[in-house]
Amino acid sequence: MSTKFARIALAAALGLALAGCGKEEAPTATAPPPAVAAKAAATPDGAILASVQHVKAGNFDALLQSVLPPDEYAKAKADYSKEMNKEPATEEDKAKFAENMTKLTASDAEAKLWAELEPKLKEMDAQMAQQMPMMVAMGKGFIQSSIQQNQELNDAQKQQAVQAVDALGNWVSTAKFTDPALAQKSIKIVCDTARKLNLKTLDEARALSYEQAMGKIGVGFLGLKEVLAVYGFSIDQTLDSVKATTLSSDANSAKVKIDYSLLNTPLSVESDLVKVGDRWFGKEMLESLKKKDEAPGEVAPAAPANG
Structure with a gap:
């Protein structure tokens, strides 16, 4: 497995899929069973909960599709073989x-x-x-x-x-x-x-x-x-404890509060989502992808000379 894919997949999993895909806004929701996960993904908070279900099932392709915009997902998928064989094995x-x-x-x-x-x-x-x-x-x-x-x-x-x-x-x-x-x-x-x-x-x-x-x-x-x-650490128990609430939303952005319990410790985090097309994605994920596209080593085009 390439470092790039492992990093994206595991970051998404361990971050409880804080970036998701979906449409419009919704009230408080709790992690749905897999059968209704697709329907729940039609909302910002439901999108996060659907991603949580992908993590629980170990379905990392579905998870990556939910946290990456279609063009980025297609790019990552196309680059997989090249990334995997970038450094030859000894x-x-x-x-x-x-x-x-x-x-x-x-x-x-x-x-x-x-x-x-x-x-x-x-x-x-x-x-x-x-x-x-x-x-x-x-x-x-x-x-x-x-x-x-x-x-x-x-x-x-x-x-x-x-x-x-x-x-x-x-x-x-x-x-x-x-x-x-x-x-x-x-x-x-x-x-x-x-x-x-x-x-x-x-x-x-x-x-x-x-x-x-x-x-x-x-x-x-x-x-x-x-x-x-x-050994007493149930990841499923943590995932099942996830609750998501849309705090605010408009046509282009949403803020979702995510509450969950880690080893009986209640935790809470807020996640900013932005809309790309008709789907919602984590703002931090998109900014991270943009930074990678602008990583050092790529020479920016020179500004045109004045006069």
């Missing part, structure tokens, strides 16, 4: 990929991985009990300090980001990562996911079409969700 990369996939997809993969991990769990448990509190505290402090110094975030965004980091830090501190039963469940999920990916070599992965790659990303994401849920 022989070492290829060997490591093949080794890992063979190990994870073998018929006895679960048993062998557990045999490797089990003797280390007690030692890991002792180390984590001693070191985890300090590591989490240091990590939270560093990240939260970086957030406060970020000049691209406003005060409300900083506050939300700090709260999210705090919630994640608390989860890391209490999750039972070294519990034998949970470790065995996680190993099974990882192996099952690797088998579903059905990729034996890095060359196969790099030769995937855009549609195939989006499908593989979805498989991997659903596997990741399962592993996190084993």
